[in-house]
Amino acid sequence: MTPRARQAIECAEVIVGYDTYLDLIQDLLPGKDTIGTGMMQEIDRCQAAVEQAMSGKQVAVISSGDPGVYGMAGLVLELVSKYPATVQPEVNVVPGISAVSAAAAVLGAPLMHDFAVISLSDLLTPWEVIEKRIEMAAAGDFVIAIYNPKSIRRTSQIETVRRVALKHRGPDTPVGIVHHATRAKEDMTLSTLDNFTNEHIDMFSLVLIGNSQTYVADGKMVTPRGYRL
């Protein structure tokens, strides 16, 4: 957590967030009101935050990773803009360490070159749009970061990623899988494009697929920038 994020929480009278994330910052909560909800209740949660802010309170909506990458920043801004400009509360987005940055650091240096970030969650996005993006990212030789790669009910999409990427890259292309980056339970697995879907992947995993130049040396996944060394 950056000093700026900590300060935003310390200055707030009301803290709004998914229950699990509120638990992670318990030391910052005494003396504050909290509004916690379960997963999948993002709209209720952000609407409650906006209403608190409209009533004159200083409110912090908390997120894991970066609230600006598939996070709550957009939903808060969308809900705020439904009110007339004259009564809208001011919104400041405080950037954080994104899951893709955290995962990359655990693996080594896979993001030294151009990369694409794709979420496989098709709750809010038609699968055809996601599949087209996988195809374009693979064809463009982007390093590919996959958010939400798999859940209990959603298991076939990551196999599609493997199949599409294999059309454009070799079976030995390095693939890194990171769980809970920067947390106590952090762990990582290095695999290959051919085999990675046999590894443990769940909704807490971030999957990073190397580009055609990515290699593994001494246990680190590196995409060379192109320096002649």
Place this chain on the structure above:
Amino acid sequence: MTPRARQAIECAEVIVGYDTYLDLIQDLLPGKDTIGTGMMQEIDRCQAAVEQAMSGKQVAVISSGDPGVYGMAGLVLELVSKYPATVQPEVNVVPGISAVSAAAAVLGAPLMHDFAVISLSDLLTPWEVIEKRIEMAAAGDFVIAIYNPKSIRRTSQIETVRRVALKHRGPDTPVGIVHHATRAKEDMTLSTLDNFTNEHIDMFSLVLIGNSQTYVADGKMVTPRGYRL
């Protein structure tokens, strides 16, 4: 700067970095050795850092933004892996707030959906590779983040981005330009795909091109995640 990054610098005996970045952390430098070099001397700088570490010193190589995104993490790992595993120093990559995350926060919430990050610098990458990636990112309706969009000598590439993107997206697609995100000189401009290359863009700019759903409301650039509100 995260507490973890600050701690890594505080624990180091030798700090290595581009002179401008050393200036930004002067308060952390007393009592430490420093190795500063100008721009474009990344290899010398990182090689010096590796040699200091091999001599038994605790060394911190500093970067702006995230050292794991087009940063020094890869070069350090590449140089270390040239030595036998038995004598290699341990390398830890400390993730930071990437320029794309910082710029997105300034603009609003443009990265609520899949995005591609592309550097236009062709010093180390053939232009054909970069142009193919622009084409694929535009065709895949990714939000596109452009690093190194323009320098004094390199001015035509950003015009190519505009031309290629206009084949796939409307002329009114929002484009955000951010300078010096999170620093005192921070500023941002909201423009459109048709017009953005008429705005001031230099090597300190980060350019964010919206996808087909991105809009501007109340001065904020938002890519909706797809919630029905």
